[in-house]
Amino acid sequence: MSAAGLLDRADFERVAEIALGATSADDVFVALRARRGGTTRFANNQITQNVNTQRATLAVSVAFGKRSGRATTTELTAPAIRDCVARAEAIARVAPDDPEYLPPLPPQQYPVLPTHRHETAAAGPERLRAGAAIAIDKCDAAQLNAAGIISAYESVVGLAANTGLRAFERRTTSEFSLTATGADSSGWVRNQRRSIDDLDVETLTDTAIRKAQLSAHPREIPAGKMRVILEPAAVCGFVGPLWWSLDARRYFRQTSAVAGKLGQRIIDSRLSMRNAPHHPALLGNSFNGFGLPTDSHTWIEHGVLGRLNYDRFTAKEHGQPPSYSPDAILLEGDQPAADSVEELIAQTDRAVLVTNFWYIRSVNPRDLTHTGMTRDGTFLVEGGAIVAGLVNFRWHESPLRALNTLEAFTPPGDAITMERPKMLLPALRLGEFNFSSVTKF
Template identity: 50%
Template sequence: MAADLILEKDFRRMSEVIISSSRADDVFVSLNDSDDTTLRFANNQVVQHVAVRRPKLTIRAAFGSKFGSASTNRLDNASLISALRQAEQIAYLAPDDPEYLSPLGPQSYQPMNSRIARTANATSMDLAKRTKPVVDQCVDKGLVGAGIMSRHVQARGVAASSGLFGFHESTESRFSLTATGEDSSGWVLNAHRDMDSIDLLGMTRSAVMKALASRNPRELAPGHYPVIFEPAAVAGIFSPFIRSLSAKRYHRGDSPFSGNLNSLVLDPRLTLSSNPDHPDLLGSPFASDGMATRNQTWVEKGVLKQLYYDRFTASKHNVSHNPRPSASVLAFQGETADSVDSLIAQADRAILVTNFWYIRFVDRTDITLTGMTRDGTFLVEDGRIVAGLKNFRFHDSPLRCFKQVDAATAPTHGITINGAKMLLPAVRLPDFHMSSVTKF
């Protein structure tokens, strides 16, 4: 069923009602309306299937540098006005905030074709029908399948008394499968604007193959090992790196990059960029404050080129405001391997990691992380997978382990369980610290 989300003209009318009724010096309005259907399966059958329409409108009002926010999901005029009054009341009572900045003025946004009709129109029956062959493959191989099949439609809007206005509609479909055997498992995840761009059967085969190949896992002693990371594992290690690119922390002195701008921080063949308009990514034309996003490079040939600036820090340092990285692409410049299989074929000995789980900072000042491997960890010897391995806990930092990359593929989709979609290579690294082993 097509979602009847709030349309641009409706949002324009709502924001005009709010802005024209406001007594505040500044008003900023943001909308997030969504219609989501998520089918969740486990034990080879549906365990949850939800269809949720959820709008949310947030108003930020300011008197001078005193501001307050109020949000509501009632969108009739009376409710909008009362939310506005509430934001004004909070602003009025709030102390001055020396870091407050008035909303941005009008912006020009890059056009993006982010709403794909067949994703928007998919019904719950469509999701069930797409899931069936996935589950059938698991059953066929004597495995237990668990995962999700979803479709989302979203409308986002920003408007302000300064004349700022933006509106963007998008779709997203997500598919993930964990195929589980007696003592083994395999995992896949992808998301795309267009649900037909997700290769359900190919991904299912991959998860099934991993679950079968990791049976009777061996236990390997903890230690430093050469590793092959699939793109999702690279995404897991890189997400904290990307989050650490904050200029505010850089200037405060507690950034892992302090003093390292324009220095080599990664292998000189790695380049990290943001590509919000990339058709295979899930970028947006504007950030939450309405700032236009643009394609930009953060790390070029291993050298840290720039940081992201919140508006206050940007104005303090007299540089332009720069939204935090989104729709990230990590590319390896140089000769690339065709596939993960060729990385395996070229390895004497390595641990192959499908995915990481529960990654946490141990030390933010040098991005030391800990976490677990999950759902497909293998021992590679003499160019082939020789056994599944019991999962490891690791302690390492992308600043250390990505100083040298032995080999890499071209970027392809990579998402960690909780993370944003990126395009990243699978890589082979000479040294990674697996610090302890778990029981499975």
């Protein structure tokens, strides 16, 4: 065990050796995950909770032919590991054949990514308290109510199989989220980084405060189809369903909204989407939970769908290599019209500016129409400036349609929501977006 108290590679090899040696099953796959760190929560301009946890979980999967079983344990003594293996065997022996079962991967080559930062691993309760205090003090001075979290976690993931597969990686993740609330308005920010030093809590807090102040005394305007400026977080929520529609199994079953469109343009030709695991602002990992290596690749190039996401079974069916699901998404465009959201606003005569969407749910999966609501900063832009906060809207729209009304965009920036993982996405100005009704708040 490392000096910091988290499992190291030697611990993983010991656990894997015991588990692999405890069974004569045809296939054995071992996954060890350990995590330690803390989260500080605050609300009503005071810290309400500090939680520090350390936990390790071992999952063992075995198979006899196509009958497989899986068991887990949080105890890593030799007897507990062998008992976990025995429970997995017992499940496998009574399980029906799985026609889609595939044995574990053989040994793989993995890229070396900057997934671990010492300063995040070393961040303790005092560092988190200091970050929370910045948000609390600034909101208190602005006569706003601060609520949110700041966290720092270190984790390790180790995979092993009786095929010779071995994978091990140390990872860190830090997060800051803040909602600044006034009497009739709110402002919101959220970000995740490998390094806690890169969170920039002060700047994020200033942004949340500014949004809460600008959206005070919101004006109500009629719903309808109108021009919008979507900040990166709003883009993250809105276009997320598009990435998940690239699943090859759904594509060939004709249940994907992009079925039959491989090699065709599906969004504006200025936009390209790729997986960028090496990007320092993203949280790409070297391998997924099955030991498949990550790689840098392009899914949509100049608006054209060029690649699907193949799970191992579907890849085998269609004679394709399996692909790593996008976990480090970067959407960028050719020749951005503005360097920032502020510049995009300055170039706009009239539009609705949206900070964030929430409670996004599918309406029609065949054309990717979704519904949701604006939240935590919705504004009217006129004459190149924000002139008023707006009462929030409900919307019904499809990224496949709206992204073909693209007018202008910025370089990609940090983008994350409460329901979507971290991405790098531009702010977008879209010529038409369907706001279906006005909400009551």
